[in-house]
Amino acid sequence: MVFIYFYSRFTLTTVSSPCINWCNINPENGFCRGCYRTLTEIADWSELSNPEKLEVWAKLETRKPQAPQ
Numbered sequence: 001m002v003f004i005y006f007y008s009r010f011t012l013t014t015v016s017s018p019c020i021n022w023c024n025i026n027p028e029n030g031f032c033r034g035c036y037r038t039l040t041e042i043a044d045w046s047e048l049s050n051p052e053k054l055e056v057w058a059k060l061e062t063r064k065p066q067a068p069q
Helices: 002-011 039-047 051-064
Strands: none
Touching: 002 051
């Protein structure tokens, strides 16, 4: 019973990756054109804690190009 609690508490609540399988690094700014992460953020993703992943997610919105008004 304890195992099920810890399993569901820590493995089923992981923060999803922003990857959309369109991996192409923009040489001008170093961000992936698909998910807007840096190569370091992409490489480290599986090792990041959930709070660290949420920090990356928070940065992504500011990295997206602005749509013309």
